[in-house]
Amino acid sequence: MTDLSGLSNRRKAGIVLLRLGAEGAGPLLRTLRTSELAAAVQEVSSLGRVDVDVADAVLAEFVDAAEGEALPSGDLDLAVEYLVSTFGERRAREIMAELDGSAPNIPFQFLDSLEPAVIAENLAGEQAQTIALVLSHLTPELSAGITSHLPPEVVVQVGFRLGMMDRVTTDALEAVEDGVRYRFSAVLENKFLDATGGIDSLVELLTLADKAVEDVIMKGLAEVDADLAAEVRAKMFVFADLQLLDDRQMQVLLRNVDASKLPLALKGVGDVVRDKIFNNLSSRARDNLLDEIELLGSVRMTDVEEAQAEILESVRTLEEAGEIIINRGGGDFVT
Secondary structure, X not given: OOOOOOOOHHHHHHHHHHHHHXXXXXXXXXXXXXXXXXXXXXXXXXXXXXXXXXHHHHHHHHHHXXXXXOOOOOOHHHHHHHHHHHHOHHHHHHHXXXXXXXXXXXXXXXXXXXXXXXXXXXHOOOOHHHHHHHHHOOOHHHHHHHXXXXXXXXXXXXXXXXXXXXXXXXXXXXXXXXXXXXHOHHHHHHHHHHHOOOHHHHHHHHHHOOHXXXXXXXXXXXXXXXXXXXXXXXXXXXXXXXXHOOHHHHHHHHHHOOHHHHHHHOOOOOHHHHHHHHOOOOHHHHHHXXXXXXXXXXOOHHHXXXXXXXXXXXXXXXXXXXXXXXXXXXXXXXX
């Protein structure tokens, strides 16, 4: 039998982790406190080569000790602790809320709808401890985005606080959350107002309205603010909407657009729109267009958008002249 008397418990712990391997040791490491994790990593890094017999003996001893221990009583607190250890506190709250059918009480959830740059700008004046607490309760993706917009010197302090952070009482967490919510109150209010109006809402309204109503609104808008009217009209019909044209209307459009713009406008376009155009060209014209698209190679997206904008302007001109009628789903059409 292999003699393990000369090995400290700390060294044995390092050998167990080594024997489990990176994948097997992962779940175990996630249950350790920060100080324990640091000690474990330090021990593994100093092990060097370990005899297989010694490693197996240590692992066997570990299993025997674990099997001999009395199991803890299973209860809700223990279940939550397991979830937090495995998924983090935020996801653990969501899972528990799904189980009991209630809305999850997730700290700082009101920040989820904001851009990382906006959050970083408003958090920059807070203490590093506060920023670290906020980041620890957000999704990893959002936290990373926020960190990338913080000043380097702040990131260093926040990283240090994150590494040293221990459990926070519910009262302390709620107090910090209330303070952060107050700091963001103006930003959140503006976001709410933006979400209830603006150009996108107007575009949606006009898209669903009858053509006569649309014409009245757009005419009045153009008289008040020509630039805004142009922006709204540009959003009302995008290049992908060319699939709404029937074959006759597409042929009318193709006769009225600058053919030299088509290859550039079709770069990266989806198959539905591309096929719609190709199906209304002669076989020779279609082959030529395919060759021209291929010869373009890589192009700037801004150039593609400019070419598409010119074609969309032709669509608007033809629609205003009554030469094409676009069915946006607002009524019945007879052919």
